[in-house]
Amino acid sequence: MANQPSIAERRTKVWEPYIRAKLGFRNHWYPVRLASEIAEGTPVPVKLLGEKILLNRVGGKVYAIQDRCLHRGVTLSDRVECYSKNTISCWYHGWTYRWDDGRLVDILTNPGSVQIGRRALKTFPVEEAKGLIFVYVGDGEPTPLIEDVPPGFLDENRAIHGQHRLVASNWRLGAENGFDAGHVLIHKNSILVKGNDIILPLGFAPGDPDQLTRSEVAAGKPKGVYDLLGEHSVPVFEGMIEGKPAIHGNIGSKRVAISISIWLPGVLKVEPWPDPELTQFEWYVPVDETSHLYFQTLGKVVTSKEAADSFEREFHEKWVGLALNGFNDDDIMARESMEPFYTDDRGWSEEILFEPDRAIIEWRGLASQHNRGIQEAR
Amino acid sequence: MANQPSIAERRTKVWEPYIRAKLGFRNHWYPVRLASEIAEGTPVPVKLLGEKILLNRVGGKVYAIQDRCLHRGVTLSDRVECYSKNTISCWYHGWTYRWDDGRLVDILTNPGSVQIGRRALKTFPVEEAKGLIFVYVGDGEPTPLIEDVPPGFLDENRAIHGQHRLVASNWRLGAENGFDAGHVLIHKNSILVKGNDIILPLGFAPGDPDQLTRSEVAAGKPKGVYDLLGEHSVPVFEGMIEGKPAIHGNIGSKRVAISISIWLPGVLKVEPWPDPELTQFEWYVPVDETSHLYFQTLGKVVTSKEAADSFEREFHEKWVGLALNGFNDDDIMARESMEPFYTDDRGWSEEILFEPDRAIIEWRGLASQHNRGIQEAR
Amino acid sequence: MANQPSIAERRTKVWEPYIRAKLGFRNHWYPVRLASEIAEGTPVPVKLLGEKILLNRVGGKVYAIQDRCLHRGVTLSDRVECYSKNTISCWYHGWTYRWDDGRLVDILTNPGSVQIGRRALKTFPVEEAKGLIFVYVGDGEPTPLIEDVPPGFLDENRAIHGQHRLVASNWRLGAENGFDAGHVLIHKNSILVKGNDIILPLGFAPGDPDQLTRSEVAAGKPKGVYDLLGEHSVPVFEGMIEGKPAIHGNIGSKRVAISISIWLPGVLKVEPWPDPELTQFEWYVPVDETSHLYFQTLGKVVTSKEAADSFEREFHEKWVGLALNGFNDDDIMARESMEPFYTDDRGWSEEILFEPDRAIIEWRGLASQHNRGIQEAR
Numbered sequence A, B, C: 001m002a003n004q005p006s007i008a009e010r011r012t013k014v015w016e017p018y019i020r021a022k023l024g025f026r027n028h029w030y031p032v033r034l035a036s037e038i039a040e041g042t043p044v045p046v047k048l049l050g051e052k053i054l055l056n057r058v059g060g061k062v063y064a065i066q067d068r069c070l071h072r073g074v075t076l077s078d079r080v081e082c083y084s085k086n087t088i089s090c091w092y093h094g095w096t097y098r099w100d101d102g103r104l105v106d107i108l109t110n111p112g113s114v115q116i117g118r119r120a121l122k123t124f125p126v127e128e129a130k131g132l133i134f135v136y137v138g139d140g141e142p143t144p145l146i147e148d149v150p151p152g153f154l155d156e157n158r159a160i161h162g163q164h165r166l167v168a169s170n171w172r173l174g175a176e177n178g179f180d181a182g183h184v185l186i187h188k189n190s191i192l193v194k195g196n197d198i199i200l201p202l203g204f205a206p207g208d209p210d211q212l213t214r215s216e217v218a219a220g221k222p223k224g225v226y227d228l229l230g231e232h233s234v235p236v237f238e239g240m241i242e243g244k245p246a247i248h249g250n251i252g253s254k255r256v257a258i259s260i261s262i263w264l265p266g267v268l269k270v271e272p273w274p275d276p277e278l279t280q281f282e283w284y285v286p287v288d289e290t291s292h293l294y295f296q297t298l299g300k301v302v303t304s305k306e307a308a309d310s311f312e313r314e315f316h317e318k319w320v321g322l323a324l325n326g327f328n329d330d331d332i333m334a335r336e337s338m339e340p341f342y343t344d345d346r347g348w349s350e351e352i353l354f355e356p357d358r359a360i361i362e363w364r365g366l367a368s369q370h371n372r373g374i375q376e377a378r
């Protein structure tokens, strides 16, 4: 089969880092909450790549520290006690840490302890951009955020609105379902399709396998893969079974999803979507081995306050219900249904791929090669 | 102890296959549903020996296929989509399989895929008999069904009615509890006993240990063990504790349970039961390592339509409530209470058996020697 | 750090038995129920150090036997059947055991079995003292109870009242939280403190590390450690953060908790507490690897019937609500919050201790050296 040479070999060699990355890739930026969810002086616990992290906004800036006391390992957020603006004190024995650098600056129960000033909680770099809170899970100086988001996401006049929810599947199944061109079939009855008069085929009959993807791996730029199936295939509008037509795609008037790409550390860009003037950016953020935070955003280029306000209204009144929930609920179901097959890693070697999976194969290879580290269980 | 020579040796050597068969014996027939539960064109998912299987009736005949798509491993029955009478299409990318031979005959999202015609889902032979659906979990050509049911079950003029439920114990504990003559004690307060005026001792004082069982292992026939305790023992009607009578068995007028036998792959025959003209056939069908489907049936020889109808009414109005539920509920409790001791296989070596367990010992040996394969976890 | 030399070494060598003792120490006495909870002829199942045990009072005396039948391993208490005062019969096949020595004295279903008189259930020595039922989990002749309770607990004129509850943490985290002087901080808002006008600092600034504890390991006596922090430290009443006062302790009029000590196999004595005339004795009894029975008692020296009655009333009307529940609820929360860090034993090597933990270090060492055995999983 020309389209799929030596899959077994790719699997064991080329994809090996990807298969190990059950908890995601380390040394990357991930969105974890909306900026509006982190209020001044109101700590919020999150879990990210298996690590318990505590967020707080201090003097307008958001900080992230390890949510586990150095002393006896209790979870700080089990009982939040903040006695100064810049610190949090462990509720158990009063070890007191600064939000900005994690340093143990005092111990309420033993002010003369030699540990004071000598220890520090792990901190995580935080950036606030486009109304999202990004956390860098890694070691050392973080790379610029712009290298970990899809091209255009940070563009100055692009307004972004979003939401997130927890999905019961590994993050890779989220990423692969999103980037998988063949999965359009599951959306065939979505009210978004008829309701928004969208062209939605049942699938795609791919052409030359060598023209189906284009990778971007330039230094200092986001690393990702474009799925070119749309250009190099024949869309399928009639599903045949044993010679007889069985189902049909939707022939609407709006052409959408013309450019689909996926980027490290696991974020999809669909353009335009779900409407000709919008772009969907969505992250599959590893939480633990069997769940991910599905962080969905829509972006629109707006050049005036009125346009921005109108997009914000439209986002909440229309697109959340019709697209982010209604339409994408099918995707969540698909990821959760794949999970048992991949939970013990047997799926990676037992799956049988077909031609449109070429894009997924490319993504697995790129992610294996260009990630900045594998997160280990801790 | 003459009755129980070298138990330890039997355990580690003779019973080894039986102890490994946590998921049951492969290459055997098992009942999974009543025929009336599988309607035309209405797929029903079941789990059997650890395998997810999807049943459907097409053109009157029942088929069984693996309930996991070859492509990305999703469960087909998570969203059943059948676009032709003879096929089921995976809801995810439209891989379409025939019910009869499992062949991948089309892919709705990519009709030209090279995989079409080259792949097939695993199928399972199915037979419908006596109102039950039997599935053969195995490889290659199945053995005739008649070799996997107790003698007489398929007799032409024997009417059969039944029901099934899930029990939270390994299937072997179901089988051993059923075949265990000493377990009558748990039924001493059952309303069936008084209500149906049955003779029910507390137990049996066995005679010559070599006369307690008779095995049948003829080629081409069902393989099983008869418990001859009834013939070679003294029934115990008075329970003594430290020299004083403590409890009594029930001296009714009806003699039942005269012949008790167990057959591969795990089905009991009690004759007559629960009434002099009836026979109980019951299966302990492995579902997973810690649960089994308890498939209970009653058979009666009927020679006219009226007799058949009358037995059917009696089954539903009387025997389900009094025997299959009321009486056998005690058995379910016993199996579930044994489960923790055997879950990690320690029970097989730590149990201390006594004389009436001779029949169970014989069954373990026969099952170890005459099964057609051990089901491995998959 | 002078206070904490070669912690890593202590951990791996000196504490090794303590770290292995996830299920507690074998060959010791543990309280399991109030005497009033075990009525004549009314078996009560308990779990202790991972073992299922069945208690019963026969002729006024309490006995304890293994709650698992020797035959097929079922739990006797799943269906209690006692047909004579001195025995319990297994509900399954009627194996009948004596409460006092566990001997298999009869089998109801087969009165002539060779097993009768040759087998016995494991029994556990029981003592009733101060209104509590103590069980000895071990082998051979038990040591005197007086060696396994804190000094003074059994004093003739000391009245004892108590209660128990299940806590979702390993027993060692219970013991360490109780003995941990630095943990007073968690109680700062307890109504007991203000309500009973107690002096309660935030913590203690320890003096000479070599004077912080005193161990008692004399032969034939209880083995334990006294925390001398109270005498050799400066109590901290003002909690400072980066140079500014943040919180304050409670300067009441009653001096309590002057002497705190912990004893094998895991029982704390706080004197006086929660009032100048009372003493709290509390046990952390291992149930399984992740839970313990928190057995709390208060003792008071009483010299008349009136004084005894008055203490009993006061215990139920005042101290249960104010101290044993209200105050100690904070301790339960702390133990359960530590549990995840220590569940897989990583906490023992990753924790970072500070000066007031000297007493805990001493306890771990003493327990490692003077326990009478490690309970293994069974």
Ligand code: FES
Pocket (backbone or CB within 6 Å): A069, A070, A071, A072, A073, A074, A090, A091, A092, A093, A094, A095
């Ligand atoms: S556990 Fe946090 S200060 Fe002790």
Ligand code: FES
Pocket (backbone or CB within 6 Å): B069, B070, B071, B072, B073, B074, B090, B091, B092, B093, B094, B095
């Ligand atoms: S998973 Fe079934 S068709 Fe793709």
Ligand code: FES
Pocket (backbone or CB within 6 Å): C069, C070, C071, C072, C073, C074, C090, C091, C092, C093, C094, C095
């Ligand atoms: S299991 Fe207790 S008597 Fe058989």
